[in-house]
Amino acid sequence: DAGVTQSPTHLIKTRGQQVTLRCSPKSGHDTVSWYQQALGQGPQFIFQYYEEEERQRGNFPDRFSGHQFPNYSSELNVNALLLGDSALYLCASSRGTGETQYFGPGTRLLVL
Amino acid sequence: QKEVEQDPGPLSVPEGAIVSLNCTYSNSAFQYFMWYRQYSRKGPELLMYTYSSGNKEDGRFTAQVDKSSKYISLFIRDSQPSDSATYLCAMSAGAAGNKLTFGGGTRVLVKP
Numbered sequence: 001d002a003g004v005t006q007s008p009t010h011l012i013k014t015r016g017q018q019v020t021l022r023c024s025p026k027s028g029h030d031t032v033s034w035y036q037q038a039l040g041q042g043p044q045f046i047f048q049y050y051e052e053e054e055r056q057r058g059n060f061p062d063r064f065s066g067h068q069f070p071n072y073s074s075e076l077n078v079n080a081l082l083l084g085d086s087a088l089y090l091c092a093s094s095r096g097t098g099e100t101q102y103f104g105p106g107t108r109l110l111v112l
Numbered sequence: 113q114k115e116v117e118q119d120p121g122p123l124s125v126p127e128g129a130i131v132s133l134n135c136t137y138s139n140s141a142f143q144y145f146m147w148y149r150q151y152s153r154k155g156p157e158l159l160m161y162t163y164s165s166g167n168k169e170d171g172r173f174t175a176q177v178d179k180s181s182k183y184i185s186l187f188i189r190d191s192q193p194s195d196s197a198t199y200l201c202a203m204s205a206g207a208a209g210n211k212l213t214f215g216g217g218t219r220v221l222v223k224p
Contacts, residue, residue: 004155031209042118042200042214043156056211090155097209100146103155 002027004093004104012110013081021076021107025093032074033101034066035090043090049074050097078109086111115139118201118215127224131188135201135215138182142203142213145177147186150198150217159199160186161208191222 005024013019025032031050035043045058049068068074072093078085088108092101118135125131133147143164148156160175162168162184168175176185184203188195198217204210 033211035212040120040216042116042202042216043212045211045213048211058211088153092212094209097207100144100158100161100208101212102158103148105155108153 004029004091004102006089006091006104006107008107009105010108010110012112014112015081015083017081017111018077018079019081019109021078021089021091021109023074023076023091023093023104025072025074025091026102029093029095029102030072031094031096032068032072033092033094034074034076035092035103036060037088037090037106039087046076081111083111085109113138114216115213116201116203116215119218120216122219122221124221124223125191127191127193127222129191129222131186131191131195131220131222133186133188133199133201133218133220135184136182137184137203137213139203139205139213140179140182141205143206144204144208144210145175145184146202146208146212147173147175148200148202150200152197156200163208193222193224196220196222 033048034046037043048056088106147160174187201215202212
């Protein structure tokens, strides 16, 4: 049973560029959430997708956007990258909102 | 003030000792409480999940929730060097799969 997978594992961008991160949920899960984890801190909620709609959003600017596909996989897009966007980006999936979330290994983004 | 407070540690214990971790929170709407373990450069792994107040035991792990005090705990018995990791508490309101609010994590080191 495959768990949550994310790609790429890590990447390096420069300020002002745009980046797209991808996530495939655990088998049987239909809800995907994205979190940002800065070094030495706990994860911060970005947004959650269910039935291809954004249903919850955290305190992140509009530069952060997402999408969910019919197969439940999801993308996180970040425009106009800032140095402060350097972090581990985590994807978590669940079966609807009634069950707990399981995390993927994350994508480590470094912005120079 | 953060919604969820967690001592960052590090907490160093000898092998076989009991590890005691805790979090305090301020939002009385939180009903679902989780503990995740995160190894360096990996995604968080769900350890324990508790709904509302009470105790839950699973193997060497015991989770306690005291909603009246807004205080949750995790105990690890017979600690092993492989338990060395960062432990994150997380909580949500309304449903287990809703937005998770995390503490900053406690780094634990179990010495052989």
